[in-house]
Amino acid sequence: MTPSARLQAAIETLDQIIGGAPAEKALTAWARGSRFAGSGDRAAVRDHVFDVLRMWRSCAAHGGIAADAAPVQMPGVAETEMRSITTTETPPGGTLSGRALILGLLRQSGDDVDALFNGQGHGPATLTMAERGVLAQAPDIAPLVALDCPDWLAPTLRADLGEDFSPVMEALRSRAPVFIRVNTARAAAADVRAELAQQGITAQPHPLSPTALHVTDGARRLRASAALADGRIEMQDAASQAVVDMIEGLQGARVLDFCAGGGGKALALAAKGAQVFAHDANPARMADLPARAARAGVSVPVLSTADLPQAGPFDVIVADVPCSGSGSWRRAPTAKWALTPERLAELVEIQAGILDQIAALAGPKTRLVYITCTLLACENADQIAAFLARNPGWRPGATRRLTPCDGGDGFFTAQVHRA
Template structure:
């Protein structure tokens, strides 16, 4: 593909991403992969270039753009080398009309920018930088592990960091299950659980099990670890991951959304620790999913907050006296963080908050906030409660 053809390809991809954002369709990564799957003639250099152009445009536009062309024109307005490629040649975008619409620049939609400011989020532009590649050394299998070159230590106990473009999945350490890809902030939230060998620990919203595997390593495969989720497809990804990681004895439990207690009855009052990594807006993960900020609405935020409150109440019934409940969201909004923690304590006077002792983060209400600008991690809120 010529450079100009790559620009037009990025515009075509952006049109798909914009439409999906408006209709709550597939994420950008999947759309881009599917677009290239139908164009196998495109080389690896073309794929990389088109992908980078598309994500530059996504990151450049705060509000959802009208079209992919308007989004790419936003990038071209600040890139003297890009604008001349709109030359109307074969497979190239049409020449730029001085009067045609150009998408507005910005970090996020206006209502969301106000929320971030009101919630004390500083340097929101950091939410759109490229995320590094963080890995967790799997202490169940590390042995004489030799990390691939280029690693830098991070605050998480077993965490290391690589540049964004690192292809760690082809390394011997990854293929052998000695390391897992996991953001340093995610690793730190698992440390707050302080899971110990011999305990009964429940990961209530386990998904595909990234945090479950970290808990299994902390427990040294000794105790009872139950991974729960209402998404069968995601939960089914955990057993093969656990086998590769050498994490034995993890139980999986499929829940029925809004009827979780039907499956959880045997665990009432039995857990030493419960982790609630609740569904949320994902405002802390924009570095990885920048188009997510175009999808979020105030009504959706309210729905997430309601789900989080309900799951916290469910989790509280599972914890034994003296046990702990850890609440985590990958969000920087108080509605999904400090306000949730305050609401939980108001509803449950037989619990108290313990401020997590981490080598990163800033206090926010009863918990801690991790952020790209302050900690170099994805954005998280984490709170730890203890049953009296």
């Protein structure tokens, strides 16, 4: 496919998303209907679509979408979560479309729009007079639109991030870096780097964690690598690895990963010599964990909720709780636009409930490790302060907050101990 044809495919996919289709479903449908597209084509179309999803507001504004246009369904979320977005004022009559969004994307990146919208082959039709009129005007973009920040959440983010607000929001507009975790129980990082280099994959050490490698070239070759197949590496964000590194005394410790999800942290804990047990409120999320654990050369028994009272005592209970995910909006950009005040309040309540649940499972010497991938204090430090106020028999321990400006996703972790 030509670069123009890839843009047209992204336009058509975005139109499906605007119509309410989840992003992944729309991309899968396009790929299945476009058997002629190679892996490079599919990757390029996906990149275009996700670039727009990360920068939805600014792409719309640069593409000429009027501020007083009809409310817009947010991309790729359930109908009950649909919200409106606002953009800066532009020439009247603009309507949201995949074409306008891609124009806005190209305008921000400085690409030659005329060369790409040339009406040739399977590419986009040539620019209309109205579109040329939009492109001829110097854009007047409001600061929050330029940062692709939801208006309602901006005051909270400003208060919680302080001087980091603008740099963090800017970082969330770009693609997330690719990281792998080296299973140092089975391989040395230097040996893994050398092997990957022979396969055209360039990976560099990262300061966030001694087990983290930043893949700077050839990331799409990782899926076919022997190191991934035999459990010497796992895909895991560097900040996610860093919060595990903070947990001391893991060798031989009995550890419960209470909100295990796919099991990335459970495997990282096991690689440090812990005896790890995994639990999740939705056991289906852990479906791949036994196979991944076997590849990594560890055993991670899965516990049901009914099993938990008899499975202890645990030395450490880790809870990577459900959260707004604001620290990982680069990876899941639709979550930024789907979040509402009501959903945030619901998440805060869920987090408090989980903290109380794991405290009830704790023995006299158990450490609780609370983890989120959010930037919001109401889900982080405020949540721990509220737990300690409810539970005077506990005392605070080590905490750490990471933002995308540190290189990985945004994460928060706090440990609490029996007083």
